[in-house]
Amino acid sequence: MLAYNAKNNKPFYSKHHLAEPKLDGLRCIVSNMDRLYVYTRHNNLITNKFPELYSCPLPEGTILDGVLIMMDDQGKPDFEAMSARFLSSKNKTPVIFCAFDILRYKGIDVTGLTLLGRKELLDKAFTENENYKKIKVFEGNAVDYYEQVRGRGLDGIIMKSKKENSKYEIDKRSKQWQKVINWTYADVFISGYRKNNFALLASIDAADGSKFPVGVIESGVTSVHQQAFDSLKNRLVFKEDQNFAYMEPRIMAKIKTRNWTKSGKLRSPVFMEFVI
Template identity: 70%
Template sequence: MFIAPMLLQDAKDNRPYNSKHHIAEVKLDGLRCIVSHMDKLYVYTQDGQSVTHKFPELFDCPLPEGTILDGELIMMDDQGRPDFEAMSARFLSPTDRTPVIFVAFDILRHKGIDITGLPLLKRKELLDQAFVENGHYRKIKIHEGKAVDYFETIRERGLEGIVLKSKKDHFKYESNKRSRQWQKVINWTYADVYISGYRKHNFALLASIDSANGAKLPAGVIETGLTPLQQNLFDGVRQRLVLKEDQHFVYMEPLLMARIKTRNWTKNGKLRSPVFMEFVRA
């Protein structure tokens, strides 16, 4: 049985805040999943795709029948941090069997009963009671101190960010809705990159960076963040910088630079989910 998960909103200005009405949790960098153990065990992505067959280790299941959990499927690096690249590789590979861990942060069915109408802290109590952790199933730890200090700790550890969750009694779990109850604060990485071209269809900017020998290396595609005004500024100069083009891309002299924010850099030096912020001087 699949239940569409509640989705996150961005915190205002991507800033953490201290509030007696909220708890904080680390934002795990993995694959959002619903694990359902009603009559059989099923693992679903957040859009409802069944991926149970991809993760046979999750059949080592401590969940009693009648349990449905919301959480994150992760893999850990050698420093004990969630490794999104490794998780993505495992998800896409038909042969990779590197073990995964499902970390539950909410419970939607308990003993077969729909509990999405209960307040967050009551659901957390039932989640604590629902199962005993093992090597593949864990429960997230909540933080009820100052979220601003907690975010700084998360940032220093190089983790993805935090989620602030309202614990007011009248707030319930809102399936398939982007709710202000849950607000994410992302630990963005900032960088200046060269604009080396653009994609013709479904417009996006091509980014590059300096290599050790001074050559420009492709660093990824910037698909979001450009405002209409910034688009107009770019349109006013791009034709003067064109070097060549093919069916899909136009390549330019890398004379423009942009400041971007990105989730992190991949192991092969690419931007992960970059967002355009502003043009800067080269």
């Protein structure tokens, strides 16, 4: 089950919703029916990558939805560290599975229960240990809660309906769940574009006055934006290869990004508008 973007990416107060922190990690399903299996949201089996999860407190017949995370030295989820662990066969830094929903309990499909009904079963389902935790929910003013989350530099929140129709909808993006992302905003130079599967190349000023490449902007460019860009690009292109055209960095754009990586790159940037 996937979440919609909240309207205008804004939290809202509702007595019919609860809120949870949106943890920055690897979404996955943990199943302990006859033995332990861990799947990504794309249904890839990854159990053997995380042997620490075999110390499993889940009783047989349990399937949970949640996020695999690794914590940084400030106690915040570290997506880069999680990605590095996932991609490495040698990295053995322990991960934590944080459960926020339950799909089966004692072998019974519970996806048709309300959110609160499933939360009650999740509380009963297992006792936390160092590798298995339960995500804490917040019931109150989600606007204030989001500001607390944003102030800590966390990824955002998920607002979830508590109404009677709040069942778990498998393989669907449901408005019962709405995400509010703590975007970071920046102005960048457009230093080129990708020819096939169009995308913009972004750069920023480096300390020595040169331009430092920070990533590829693949999302957010509308047909109107691309039309305006096409009317200018040929005057600024100074070099091309098979895949990219490189431009003098005279055009700027406002973008939003999930965060900046430790190496100074944009993570999942989205184009917003050209800066005039």
